[in-house]
Amino acid sequence: MVQMIEELHHIQYSVYRDERWVYNVRNDRMIVSKQPLENYLGEMDDSANPLYDFYHSPYKRGTFTNFHLLRMIVNSSKIDFFHKLVLFLINRYSMLVMLALSILYLLRFSEQLQYSVEQFSLSQFSVGELGMIYLTAVGIVLPLHEYAHFSVYYKYLKPPKVTFGFSIRYFSMPVFFIKVPFYRLLSDKKKNELILAGIKCQVAIWFFLSVLHMVNPSHFVSGLLIVNLGLIVTNLLPFLKLDGYWYLSNFLKVDDYMIYFKNMFSSKATFRIDILILGILNYILIALSIWSFTHNIITLFT
Template identity: 60%
Template sequence: MLEEYKDIQYQISDNKRWLYNIHNDRMIVSEHSLENYLQDIENPENPLHDFYISTYKRGKLTNFHFIRIILESSRINFFYKVSLFLNKGYLTLFMLIISLTLLPSLLRMDPVDPNYFLLTKFSFWDMAMIYLVTTTVILPLHEYAHFAVYYKYLKPSKVTFGFSLRYFSMPVFFIKVPFYKVLKGKKRNELVLAGVKFQVAIWFLLTLFTVMYPSKFLLGLIIVNLGLIITNLLPFLKLDGYWYLSNLLGVEDYMAYFKAMFLKKKKFRLDVCLLGLINFGMIILSIISFLADIMRYFV
């Protein structure tokens, strides 16, 4: 469990002190004892005073937070037990098999035309509703599933969430899990995969509803949700697959390791080098695609 003092959360792990300031989104990791400074942190002479009073910055240019909300964790724990239940591997596998098995039959259903499997065949209003449900329901539930596992092991009293723009082109909902790196092995993998597992559950439920009440709208949600599952499993752009692959590689963040290699702070690894180059390529393509869309809109 996390300790907390004046909205500063802290944990001792691997002989390191991890301190996180909820209000300004700053993290300190040190091998020196810092917890004693917390008692007098409002004193300007205290080494942690700047960490305590400094203002919040809305992330980086490549991950800009334009909406951020801080709440007591207990106020959003209504899906906590449900989320953990759906995170069980055997249940995810069962729902995945059923959803994949029923997918072909959905495309042959009347009145759903197989051509509607293409999102370009949907009406403007269908697309608007699909986008609204995706951004206000599916993506927040995905992120909450991550937080449910985080809360299971660390029990933070407050939670920070909101919307950010990643790589100038990807609007995403986020929930902060700053002590993610404290978790090890299976616990860390459980947290990383929790969001995708919840989306498999959403896919399963949407499939059942579509079987009972065939509609283009429900089929559209299935398509978009499935696309998001596949996208999140990609090991690039700091999506879920990125962090899972980092765990498999035995590094906390393979792009951080990639950059450290070229600064000669880390031993050269060919696998990390190749992945880093591909990831840079994906970021550049994402930005180019975003700029091309803007150009097409104004031209």
């Protein structure tokens, strides 16, 4: 069943159980209320309207640790064809076929390790090749990964507009993002489907890169194949707000385990040892990520 997201004056809203979920597309603000808000969505320029500040407050570029560099808002209908194509690629049967064939080719691909371990190290690539691999990963692979998330989101909620762009997370991670503000309205099963969609899309990319490498085993394609596999493994990690992070949060029956972690110290949430351990590990990895980025920058200029 599709739960439609309505929109009026760039305000998206939905009624879920006894709550009103209202999202301002222009300034990326969300409010949830048990009070009826539909009557306030009409005249938004009236300063007496309780939603006046919510509607007119300026857009903030994310947070200090997740800063938005670029943001665009487009009508979802303009990219309707692409989400159908992505859904076809990541369906269960397509995935099984592409994953099986990709693993079979990987066995052949990895046989070369017996002859040259250096061939699979990124240190073998020139600065220009690394730049092209990096730009392709950030400009094509990651956007497709994120768009796969939105495809599942659009499948169930049909939002009239989509917001996407690039951000820097933890001062070191370039990230393409697509907003899915009504994600929490989905059932646990649908949430998992949305979370895993990005990794499934990268499995499809892995398959197409394998075919391309089999036809034309170029240096560039080899490097991109290695980077894509690395990104798949990285995104499975249950930390740093990667896909594995959200999958684990859903498994633990919380919206966001780091928010729950912080709430435990202000007595807003019941103490849980599993989330305490995960929260500490997550902070350690954030610190290591920032340290590694800083170290690499210093090394580059010394």
